[in-house]
Amino acid sequence: MMKDNNVIQVENLSKLFGDFAAVNQISFQVKAGEIFGFLGANGAGKTTAMKMLIGISSPTSGKATVAGFDVYKETESIKKNIGYMSQKFALYDDLTVKENITFFGGIYGLSKKQIDQKRCELVEELGLQEVTKSLVASLPLGWKQKLAFSVSLLHEPKIVFLDEPTGGVDPITRRQFWEMIYKAAHNGTTIFVTTHYMDEAEYCDRVSIMVNGKIEALDTPKKLKEHYKTDTMNHVFLKLARG
Amino acid sequence: MKIILYIIKKEFKQIFRNKGMLPIIFILPVLQLVILSNAATYEIKNIQFGYVDADNSSISRGLIEQFESSTYFNVSEKFPSEKEASQAMQEGTIDAYLNIPTHFERDLQKDKTKDIGVFIDAIDGSAAGVINVYITQIIQNYNKNIVADLIQVSDAVQKPKNIDSIPLFWYNQTLNYKTFMVPGILVLLVTMITLFLSGMNIVREKEIGTLEQINVTPIKKHHFIIGKLFPFWVLGLGLLTIGLILAKVIFNVPMIGNLGLLYVYTAVYILVILGIGLFISNFTDTQQQAMFIAWFFVVIFILMSGLFTPIESMPKWAQILTEFNPVKYFVEIIRMVMLKGSSFNDVFPLAIKTLVYAIVMNGLAVWSYKKTL
Numbered sequence: 001m002m003k004d005n006n007v008i009q010v011e012n013l014s015k016l017f018g019d020f021a022a023v024n025q026i027s028f029q030v031k032a033g034e035i036f037g038f039l040g041a042n043g044a045g046k047t048t049a050m051k052m053l054i055g056i057s058s059p060t061s062g063k064a065t066v067a068g069f070d071v072y073k074e075t076e077s078i079k080k081n082i083g084y085m086s087q088k089f090a091l092y093d094d095l096t097v098k099e100n101i102t103f104f105g106g107i108y109g110l111s112k113k114q115i116d117q118k119r120c121e122l123v124e125e126l127g128l129q130e131v132t133k134s135l136v137a138s139l140p141l142g143w144k145q146k147l148a149f150s151v152s153l154l155h156e157p158k159i160v161f162l163d164e165p166t167g168g169v170d171p172i173t174r175r176q177f178w179e180m181i182y183k184a185a186h187n188g189t190t191i192f193v194t195t196h197y198m199d200e201a202e203y204c205d206r207v208s209i210m211v212n213g214k215i216e217a218l219d220t221p222k223k224l225k226e227h228y229k230t231d232t233m234n235h236v237f238l239k240l241a242r243g
Numbered sequence: 244m245k246i247i248l249y250i251i252k253k254e255f256k257q258i259f260r261n262k263g264m265l266p267i268i269f270i271l272p273v274l275q276l277v278i279l280s281n282a283a284t285y286e287i288k289n290i291q292f293g294y295v296d297a298d299n300s301s302i303s304r305g306l307i308e309q310f311e312s313s314t315y316f317n318v319s320e321k322f323p324s325e326k327e328a329s330q331a332m333q334e335g336t337i338d339a340y341l342n343i344p345t346h347f348e349r350d351l352q353k354d355k356t357k358d359i360g361v362f363i364d365a366i367d368g369s370a371a372g373v374i375n376v377y378i379t380q381i382i383q384n385y386n387k388n389i390v391a392d393l394i395q396v397s398d399a400v401q402k403p404k405n406i407d408s409i410p411l412f413w414y415n416q417t418l419n420y421k422t423f424m425v426p427g428i429l430v431l432l433v434t435m436i437t438l439f440l441s442g443m444n445i446v447r448e449k450e451i452g453t454l455e456q457i458n459v460t461p462i463k464k465h466h467f468i469i470g471k472l473f474p475f476w477v478l479g480l481g482l483l484t485i486g487l488i489l490a491k492v493i494f495n496v497p498m499i500g501n502l503g504l505l506y507v508y509t510a511v512y513i514l515v516i517l518g519i520g521l522f523i524s525n526f527t528d529t530q531q532q533a534m535f536i537a538w539f540f541v542v543i544f545i546l547m548s549g550l551f552t553p554i555e556s557m558p559k560w561a562q563i564l565t566e567f568n569p570v571k572y573f574v575e576i577i578r579m580v581m582l583k584g585s586s587f588n589d590v591f592p593l594a595i596k597t598l599v600y601a602i603v604m605n606g607l608a609v610w611s612y613k614k615t616l
Contacts, residue, residue, distance in 0.1 A: 054459050055459065055614075055615060056455065056458050056459055056614065056615055057615065058615055062498075075614070076461050077461075079459055079460055079461040080461040082459070084459040086452060086455055086456065088451075088452035088455070089452070089458075090451075090452045090453050090455060090456035091453075092253070092257070093451070094256075094260050094261065095253065095256060095257065099253070099256060102249070103249055103250075103252075103253045103496050104460075106245070106246060106248075106249030107246050107249055107250065107457070107460050107462050108460060108461070109246065170361060205534055216314070223352075
């Protein structure tokens with residue numbers, strides 16, 4: 001069964017900047033099809049850890065594989081199997097919706113036919129029919145984020161990494177965004193997501209909480225709440241993050 | 244290959260959609276070519292010229308008339324004494340003045356020789372040298388006439404035997420400085436525009452965060468770089484074309500050599516510049532930094548290219564440094580091909596150096612471009 005396969009395996013992974021350990025010997029596994037919440041205060045090392053997993057930053061020590069590929073030597077193979085959406089909006093503002101989709105589909109090596117098909121699906125699903133020829137710069141932030149997420153799924157990656165995807169987005173759009181995440185997970189995509197919204201943490205299958213470069217807790221939201229004897233993830237987070 | 248095409252398409256769309264950038268790419272260079280080619284001249288004209296004539300004789304007045312009839316001199320003022328003249332020089336209202344002493348005519352007729360004072364503002368040493376030559380020529384010509392007049396009077400002196408040199412000016416018969424400068428300035432423009440655009444392009448994607456997005460795709464480094472730089476390579480050749488047309492239409496600069504040869508060479512040359520641009524953008528985080536570094540190189544490249552000052556007169560160490568200056572090669576070759584009609588064999592040694600430079604520079608650029616930090 002796919003469910004039992006670990007698509008991300010991390011063992012004692014560290015990243016040092018000089019003497020400072022931004023990520024300090026973290027270990028965890030993420031199962032295929034799981035929605036894995038990667039929580040932590042600002043500066044706890046979430047983004048650094050994520051950058052190592054997506055192959056744009058080399059770890060200092062430790063072991064990790066993503067989609068079965070080594071994060072030291074097989075970064076380009078990892079990249080074929082993952083999607084990524086950063087907290088910094090990363091589509092091209094000066095290209096239209098259609099051009100962005102075509103470009104990213106193109107550099108992932110999709111055929112023209114595939115790109116056209118994907119684009120039609122995506123535009124219809126997001127209700128962007130009216131704006132396919134508008135520059136992305138002219139879209140509201142919520143639309144942009146949904147578009148960026150859909151673009152990161154174009155090449156049907158096994159795992160998609162979302163770095164604070166809903167930052168600055170209104171509650172309704174956040175809700176819709178999570179519906180998209182559920183849908184992708186339902187289709188078998190593993191979701192690795194960082195967030196600062198504790199209500200979003202509740203939506204995850206499992207949650208890890210990073211404090212000062214270390215993972216201090218890792219379990220389902222339900223068990224974490226039981227363990228810390230509280231009824232919201234917010235309290236769990238505050239207890240851990242304050243130390 | 245298909246992936247490269249996607250990138251190229253995207254780059255062209257972005258370039259032509261950027262309404263702020265388009266005029267910078269096309270109109271500014273045209274203006275620069277027209278303005279600089281007319282302004283950057285070695286010819287010294289309109290020399291502000293004053294004099295002190297203490298003699299006020301027919302010979303001294305005749306000498307001043309020679310200056311007045313010269314197109315190089317603007318005879319501005321007769322000063323009552325040397326004090327006023329040197330004051331004017333101090334204030335910068337005159338570039339040179341002549342001090343004709345009292346009894347100039349009398350002593351010249353009596354002793355056949357007489358000194359006059361020439362004073363030249365020499366802050367710009369080379370200009371002062373040229374002014375000195377002009378003045379000396381005028382005085383000597385006039386002096387010959389004086390001698391001739393005296394000969395008629397006295398009849399006794401032997402005619403001087405002169406050795407005359409008759410210069411033949413090759414390749415630029417009319418000594419038109421524009422013919423010399425326009426190709427060089429064209430090189431400068433092609434270099435500046437392609438260097439700045441390529442240097443800032445990738446850094447710009449770093450700044451807005453799209454480069455990170457590109458780096459998490461499985462795209463190959465060289466695909467990305469070729470796709471990124473190709474549009475600027477095309478732009479550079481486009482600029483050359485516009486420049487050559489202007490050179491012909493406005494300045495009537497001849498194109499004696501093979502146009503194809505010039506294009507093939509330029510195609511290689513632009514690769515060098517794009518390699519440098521990419522190299523810069525790999526080591527900078529903001530467009531501002533990239534711009535400053537690009538400027539640093541552009542200024543050195545231009546001043547050490549032989550465009551304005553001959554490389555032969557630079558000190559030895561500077562001459563060695565110019566070997567690393569791609570602009571020097573292009574300036575030399577464009578002048579050779581356009582003005583002398585040099586063939587492939589003539590430019591071969593320089594072209595090979597340029598090619599090696601292109602390979603090394605792009606190798607370094609691709610090597611230093613890191614998808615992983």
